[in-house]
Amino acid sequence: MKVYKAIAVVFVLCLIPAATSALTQTQEQDGIWVTKEAYVALEGITVQEAKDLARQKARDMAIEEAVGSFIKGSTIVYNYQLAEDIVSSLRRGIIVAEEVLNEGFVTPEGKGQSLVYNVTLRLKVKPVPIEGRKGFTVSLTLNRQVFRVGENVEIRVKPTEDSYIYIFNIFQHDMVTLLIPNRHLTNNYVKANTELVFPGAGLNKHGIGLAAFLPAGATRATERVKVIATKKRIEFFDKEIKEAIFKEFDGRSDTLIVNIYQALALQEPAEWTEAVAVYEIRK
Numbered sequence: 001m002k003v004y005k006a007i008a009v010v011f012v013l014c015l016i017p018a019a020t021s022a023l024t025q026t027q028e029q030d031g032i033w034v035t036k037e038a039y040v041a042l043e044g045i046t047v048q049e050a051k052d053l054a055r056q057k058a059r060d061m062a063i064e065e066a067v068g069s070f071i072k073g074s075t076i077v078y079n080y081q082l083a084e085d086i087v088s089s090l091r092r093g094i095i096v097a098e099e100v101l102n103e104g105f106v107t108p109e110g111k112g113q114s115l116v117y118n119v120t121l122r123l124k125v126k127p128v129p130i131e132g133r134k135g136f137t138v139s140l141t142l143n144r145q146v147f148r149v150g151e152n153v154e155i156r157v158k159p160t161e162d163s164y165i166y167i168f169n170i171f172q173h174d175m176v177t178l179l180i181p182n183r184h185l186t187n188n189y190v191k192a193n194t195e196l197v198f199p200g201a202g203l204n205k206h207g208i209g210l211a212a213f214l215p216a217g218a219t220r221a222t223e224r225v226k227v228i229a230t231k232k233r234i235e236f237f238d239k240e241i242k243e244a245i246f247k248e249f250d251g252r253s254d255t256l257i258v259n260i261y262q263a264l265a266l267q268e269p270a271e272w273t274e275a276v277a278v279y280e281i282r283k
Contacts (some may be wrong), residue, residue, distance in 0.1 A: 031096055031126035032069055034062040039106070050117040051103070058121040060266060063093040066125035066149035067265040068258050080174035080251035082260070083224040086274055090166070092265045111265040136161050138229040140275040147212035147281050154210070155198040155225055157190070159273075163229040165190050166237065167198060172221040174251025181237060183245045184208065190229075208245065212281045221281045231271035234263040 038057035040050045070093070103119040136159075143154040157165055165181040165188045179198055181188040184206055190196050199209050214221050236259040240247045249256040264272055 013092045018274075031124045033121065033122060033124050034064055034065050035101065035122045036061040036065070037118065037120040040117045040261040041113075042105075042117060047117070048149040049138050051119070054103075054119040055121065058119055059095055059098075059123060059194050062095065062121070062123040063125055064266060066093045067127075067262050075149050078174070078254060079176045079249045079256040080170055082168055082176060082226055082257050083170040083276060085262065085276075086228075086261070092106065092128050095123050096126050098122070133266065134270070136163075136229075136231075136270055136273050138165075138227055138273050138275050140227045140277045141227070142225065142277050142279055146200045147279060149212055149214055149281065149283055151212050152209055153212055153279075155277075157196045157198070157227050157229075157275075158194065159190055159192060159229045161188060161192045161231070163192075163231055163272075164188050164233050165196055166228045166230070166234065168226040168228075170224040170226060171234050171251070172218070172223050173215050175257075176249040176251055176256060178237065178249070179210075181241050182247070183241055187239060189233075194253065214281055214283065219283050223279060223281065225277045225279070227258070227276075228264075228272065228274050229272060230264070230267060232263075232267050236260070236263060 036058040038054045038061065040054040040057065042050050045053070099122040101122055103121040106116045106118045108114070108116060126148075138157060138159045141156045143152075143156075147153060155167060157167065159165065165180055166178070169177045169179055171177070180196070182203075184203055203209070237247075
């Protein structure tokens with residue numbers, strides 16, 4: 001599919017090799033050590049609450065970093081693999097050991113600023129598989145399964161629970177485009193059993209639509225639409241959607257998928273779900 005504004009836009013794909021990691025399978029299974037520092041301002045909370053919040057913040061950052069190492073250490077990952085079933089490959093991190101290297105209050109340099117509680121933790125994180133989800137689902141349908149070049153494409157998504165919706169188009173040549181959220185539709189929060197339609201009237205008024213197209217020289221193509229619904233917002237996308245109307249990701253890089261995996265690993269299995277739809281484009 002091609003996102004267009006007034007007239008079709010030609011996409012240019014620049015291939016970047018994915019980074020690999022030296023993390024061995026044995027090291028991964030035993031767990032890895034991560035050192036993280038966190039700060040919490042003493043504003044409207046008790047000293048104990050500040051201490052607990054700072055430690056939890058450091059733990060979350062350690063798990064996020066470790067999950068990124070697990071992903072890159074177990075296999076070479078590419079953004080286009082987003083089309084696959086995430087729950088079968090994603091692992092969470094659990095903290096099995098913790099050392100306090102430093103903690104205490106720090107006095108800010110600025111006048112009138114609150115005291116800040118600082119903690120530095122050294123934590124050992126081990127990977128664990130994601131358990132199967134129950135209950136929370138998201139439906140994904142297209143207006144047809146086979147498109148002719150130039151035909152308009154419509155995507156309908158409906159979550160069973162209140163959630164943030166992320167819609168991706170994975171092209172046959174591996175490029176990934178984030179359709180929702182985007183620069184014109186930044187609020188991607190959808191109420192339970194409410195249908196979200198893309199492009200929808202909100203984007204149509206900007207002259208934006210979605211049309212089927214083929215890569216140069218191809219007579220047919222098989223592509224995918226992927227939707228991820230989460231109870232917690234994935235902050236990684238907040239800055240990405242400011243750069244262009246629709247953010248594009250190189251399929252042979254790993255920036256997108258690693259950030260998604262890290263964000264989902266910090267959520268409970270019952271707090272997110274996914275769906276994929278396959279379609280074909282013909283001349």
